[in-house]
Amino acid sequence: MYPSSALKILRPLSEARRACVQAPKPLVLVPTMGALHAGHTALLERARQLAGPSGTVVASIFVNPTQFGPKEDLATYPRPFEQDAVLCETHGVDLLFAPAPEDMYPEGFSTWVNEESVSLGLCGGTRPGHFRGVCTVVLKLLQICQPTHAVFGKKDFQQCAVIARMVRDLDVPVELVFAETVREPDGLALSSRNTYLNAEERLQAPALYAALQAAREAVAQGERSAKVLQTTIANQMSACSLARTDYIALVDSQTLRPVEVVTPGCTAALAVFFGKTRLIDNLSITA
Numbered sequence: 415m416y417p418s419s420a421l422k423i424l425r426p427l428s429e430a431r432r433a434c435v436q437a438p439k440p441l442v443l444v445p446t447m448g449a450l451h452a453g454h455t456a457l458l459e460r461a462r463q464l465a466g467p468s469g470t471v472v473a474s475i476f477v478n479p480t481q482f483g484p485k486e487d488l489a490t491y492p493r494p495f496e497q498d499a500v501l502c503e504t505h506g507v508d509l510l511f512a513p514a515p516e517d518m519y520p521e522g523f524s525t526w527v528n529e530e531s532v533s534l535g536l537c538g539g540t541r542p543g544h545f546r547g548v549c550t551v552v553l554k555l556l557q558i559c560q561p562t563h564a565v566f567g568k569k570d571f572q573q574c575a576v577i578a579r580m581v582r583d584l585d586v587p588v589e590l591v592f593a594e595t596v597r598e599p600d601g602l603a604l605s606s607r608n609t610y611l612n613a614e615e616r617l618q619a620p621a622l623y624a625a626l627q628a629a630r631e632a633v634a635q636g637e638r639s640a641k642v643l644q645t646t647i648a649n650q651m652s653a654c655s656l657a658r659t660d661y662i663a664l665v666d667s668q669t670l671r672p673v674e675v676v677t678p679g680c681t682a683a684l685a686v687f688f689g690k691t692r693l694i695d696n697l698s699i700t701a
């Protein structure tokens with residue numbers, strides 16, 4: 415597909431740094447935890463577009479232990495590295511950075527990046543420490559690769575907002591690009607965790623997006639009360655016998671502060687458990 419692509423896999427941090435410094439610019443980074451699916455390959459394609467034929471796309475694959483809670487799925491998180499490398503190669507990646515955990519977090523590691531506003535609610539409320547892990551590893555990846563651009567998926571809406579705030583606050587010289595969520599034909603947002611769903615859960619999982627769409631439709635019909643819209647979403651989810659709602663929120667898309675009255679620039683977001691599998695989704699409801 416990309417005749418110039420001959421994927422170079424880089425493990426030591428020093429090798430990745432050297433390769434990125436020497437690589438033709440623009441240098442576009444796509445940070446991932448692997449288990450790549452069509453949502454990721456859309457990010458890789460976007461990165462290829464941004465880099466152009468003579469620039470460089472670097473993808474990173476690192477299952478970052480510090481963003482998992484003690485009861486989360488770090489040990490079982492899928493790690494199909496060979497398959498991921500093939501997907502990188504066929505989607506125009508030039509450099510694949512796959513560091514070892516002990517190199518990213520050497521003995522005695524004790525410096526953390528804590529965003530203290532945008533990261534507090536939503537997933538930050540129910541996954542304490544998650545965004546500290548995300549900010550720390552993303553800043554490290556940006557420091558090592560020093561890309562001109564970095565691409566993230568909007569499915570992780572809060573992650574995008576937290577990283578944007580970190581990059582602004584710490585004057586990180588990178589242009590952030592947020593790419594649209596890729597969905598299954600039935601509306602389920604693509605996620606590496608979808609593979610954990612059993613057949614019955616998979617049948618019910620599109621309800622997240624359907625509930626968000628119902629809220630957007632209500633706004634289009636004139637509804638402005640966040641409370642009413644939250645109830646609309648909750649009612650839709652309660653029709654799913656296997657779903658346990660973690661949170662439903664209506665927030666300002668930049669600050670992520672909860673709103674009472676919906677005004678332009680509002681996003682509805684939710685997290686739902688199916689068994690142990692936690693799914694998230696979001697939709698701009700005033701668009």
Ligand code: PAF
Nearest residue numbers: 445446447478548551570
């Ligand atoms: O979105 C992800 O896959 C991860 O949170 C990221 C940005 C790669 C950091 O580990």
